[in-house]
Amino acid sequence: MNPRTKTVLISATLFVLTLVFAGIVFFPYYWMIVSSLEAASLFEWPPRLVPSSVTMEAYVKIFTERDVFTWFKNTAFVASTTSVFCTLVAINGGYALSRFRTHATTAFSIFILFSQLLPATLIVVPLYVIFRQTGLYNSLIGLAIADAAFVLPLATWLMKGFFDRIPVEVEEQAMVDGCTRVGAFYRIVLPLALPGLVVVVAMSFITGWDEFFLARTLISSQSNWVFSVGLTSFETQYSIAWDEMMAAAVVFALPAVFFFLFVQRYLVSGLTSGAVKG
Amino acid sequence: MKRAFARRFNHPELLPLWLLTPASVVLIVILIWPIAQGILLGFFNTRILNYKAGRFIGLANYDVLLSDPFFWNSLKVTVYYGVASMSCTYLLGLSFALLLNRSLPLRGIIRTIFILPWAVPEVVAVLIFIWMLDAQYGVINYFFVQAGFLDAPVAWLAEADLAMPALVLITSWHQFPLALLILLAGLQTIPREEYEAAMVDGAGALSRFIHVTLPGLRSVNVILILILILNSFRRVTMIYAMTGGGPARATETLSILTYNTAFTYQKIGYAAAIGTVLLLILLAFSLVYFFTIIQTRRGV
Numbered sequence: 229m230n231p232r233t234k235t236v237l238i239s240a241t242l243f244v245l246t247l248v249f250a251g252i253v254f255f256p257y258y259w260m261i262v263s264s265l266e267a268a269s270l271f272e273w274p275p276r277l278v279p280s281s282v283t284m285e286a287y288v289k290i291f292t293e294r295d296v297f298t299w300f301k302n303t304a305f306v307a308s309t310t311s312v313f314c315t316l317v318a319i320n321g322g323y324a325l326s327r328f329r330t331h332a333t334t335a336f337s338i339f340i341l342f343s344q345l346l347p348a349t350l351i352v353v354p355l356y357v358i359f360r361q362t363g364l365y366n367s368l369i370g371l372a373i374a375d376a377a378f379v380l381p382l383a384t385w386l387m388k389g390f391f392d393r394i395p396v397e398v399e400e401q402a403m404v405d406g407c408t409r410v411g412a413f414y415r416i417v418l419p420l421a422l423p424g425l426v427v428v429v430a431m432s433f434i435t436g437w438d439e440f441f442l443a444r445t446l447i448s449s450q451s452n453w454v455f456s457v458g459l460t461s462f463e464t465q466y467s468i469a470w471d472e473m474m475a476a477a478v479v480f481a482l483p484a485v486f487f488f489l490f491v492q493r494y495l496v497s498g499l500t501s502g503a504v505k506g
Numbered sequence: 507m508k509r510a511f512a513r514r515f516n517h518p519e520l521l522p523l524w525l526l527t528p529a530s531v532v533l534i535v536i537l538i539w540p541i542a543q544g545i546l547l548g549f550f551n552t553r554i555l556n557y558k559a560g561r562f563i564g565l566a567n568y569d570v571l572l573s574d575p576f577f578w579n580s581l582k583v584t585v586y587y588g589v590a591s592m593s594c595t596y597l598l599g600l601s602f603a604l605l606l607n608r609s610l611p612l613r614g615i616i617r618t619i620f621i622l623p624w625a626v627p628e629v630v631a632v633l634i635f636i637w638m639l640d641a642q643y644g645v646i647n648y649f650f651v652q653a654g655f656l657d658a659p660v661a662w663l664a665e666a667d668l669a670m671p672a673l674v675l676i677t678s679w680h681q682f683p684l685a686l687l688i689l690l691a692g693l694q695t696i697p698r699e700e701y702e703a704a705m706v707d708g709a710g711a712l713s714r715f716i717h718v719t720l721p722g723l724r725s726v727n728v729i730l731i732l733i734l735i736l737n738s739f740r741r742v743t744m745i746y747a748m749t750g751g752g753p754a755r756a757t758e759t760l761s762i763l764t765y766n767t768a769f770t771y772q773k774i775g776y777a778a779a780i781g782t783v784l785l786l787i788l789l790a791f792s793l794v795y796f797f798t799i800i801q802t803r804r805g806v
Contacts, residue, residue, distance in 0.1 A: 239608075246605045250619045256634045256679065257622060259645060263637065275645045321529035328522035336526055339533065345788045346541060347740045349764040350781030353774055354543035355536070361558070377536030384529055409516040438627035441743045445769065456629040460747060470637050477630045488625035489618065496687045 260481075264474035286475035296476060298451065299458040302368055303437055303480075306454055309372035310436030314383050315429050317376070322387025323413055327396070343381040352445050359446055366448045374442050379435040383428050386494060390424025391417065427494045430487045437484050455480045541785075547778035554772035567779035577780065579755055580763040584739060586670065587677075587759055592734040594678035599685025599730075604719075606686070607693045624683035632747040635676040639663060666756040669749050673757050677744060681737070685730060692726030693719070728799055732792065739788055760784040 264286050266279035290296045325333050364370030394417055402412040440456035459480060462473040548567055552560025571577050602620055638646045641661035650656040662672040704714045742761050751758030751766055768777035
């Protein structure tokens with residue numbers, strides 16, 4: 229065999245291998261979608277890998293017989309509140325970290341690293357007590373504030389990264405032209421950082437959207453359930469309505485997946501704190 | 507007056523302070539204050555029903571903890587889960603990163619498919635896997651029986667020695683894209699010339715991997731392995747939704763033990779003590795980890 233054919237053969241084998249792995253990795257997604265569309269043949273052995281018939285029954289059912297609308301509304305509220313609140317706070321903190329070297333910024337940077345060590349369960353136990361005492365328990369606003377605090381370190385760090393890419397000369401010029409320091413930041417720098425701002429908005433939105441653990445602990449009444457908590461309620465006394473559960477899972481996952489694919493690149497550079505370029 | 511205020515507000519020493527105030531307030535109220543409270547609670551016998559009035563009992567919680575077999579079990583489970591999920595996640599991430607780090611038809615689409623698992627909310631990932639692992643109709647049982655790994659379907663999440671492998675499976679499925687993206691970025695920083703030089707020296711694929719790729723990934727590995735271990739020690743949602751720590755406490759990591767002690771057994775004070783030990787372990791681990799790395803770097 230000549231070396232050229234050998235190279236082509238190796239490339240082709242690796243390509244096929246990649247496709248096979250991609251198929252395996254994608255299979256759980258496929259199975260979620262197929263299970264949500266297949267009512268009749270769901271409980272069969274052996275399982276049908278390709279559905280015999282397709283129906284939207286489960287989707288109709290979850291919207292008519294379950295509280296999916298309430299969960300959707302609550303989740304959207306929590307996610308947007310988390311997102312707005314977290315972004316507003318992160319913009320200012322991120323700018324300070326990017327442009328100043330003082331004791332305050334150093335201390336804050338160290339705390340951001342430290343926060344990556346804090347076990348969520350140790351926070352949530354006293355947080356539960358604090359929320360009970362302050363009346364934030366079982367309130368969607370309270371949940372959104374907690375969610376925002378949990379993403380804030382990462383959001384601030386990401387925002388700092390985006391400000392770092394804007395040259396300082398931009399503000400200096402604006403200040404020569406008569407802007408104050410703060411004015412230069414809000415009027416000149418912030419619009420330039422808009423793409424980064426969008427990433428932080430989307431990332432904190434997803435965090436609020438996906439969050440389960442805090443919602444499970446800090447929310448008690450069923451009317452305040454968010455989607456992630458509602459999803460786990462499909463177990464009835466006798467069986468689990470898997471087709472409905474998978475249909476609800478698709479509805480819940482869709483916005484999250486969409487936003488996530490958009491922010492994933494930036495997430496990596498944020499998580500590794502600039503150790504690698506994402 | 508207004509000008510004096512503006513000048514003070516814009517002062518280079520004070521402005522960062524103003525800008526950091528909102529973030530600091532949020533973090534103090536929701537993270538630092540509860541952590542301090544949590545450490546304090548560990549010295550009280552607080553229970554959920556009397557959450558306002560616990561009694562100070564000194565180190566009694568820690569005394570109980572040291573002779574609590576569930577705590578020691580949990581510590582073992584935490585290490586098992588941490589090492590197993592980190593290794594599987596890392597190996598999957600590295601293999602796929604190597605496959606993707608070449609010119610490939612449809613590279614963009616394939617890359618997106620490989621990232622998809624990470625995009626799905628953890629609860630959804632858990633539900634899909636509970637369904638796929640179902641003892642009666644689970645498709646994973648079907649594949650394993652077909653492939654001859656199993657004689658008959660098994661109840662993965664009900665068997666003490668199968669629940670953990672199932673948990674590691676779902677964790678690595680959901681988390682490997684993080685490793686993949688970080689390693690891919692790392693691979694792209696290795697200069698092509700180094701591979702070419704190795705090829706000129708007659709190095710085979712394996713030798714190039716050992717002498718060029720692995721050393722090139724060194725700094726990325728350091729941070730990635732730390733992230734994976736810390737995340738596995740702190741992970742709650744996935745384990746809680748998947749097994750709740752069961753069966754027979756086979757998947758009860760320290761994070762889950764803390765949660766169950768507080769909200770199932772309603773012993774808040776004791777739970778806080780367990781959580782504090784977990785925090786100390788995370789701190790000690792990180793310090794030792796960085797210390798060792800700095801030492802070996804100096805040695806080289």
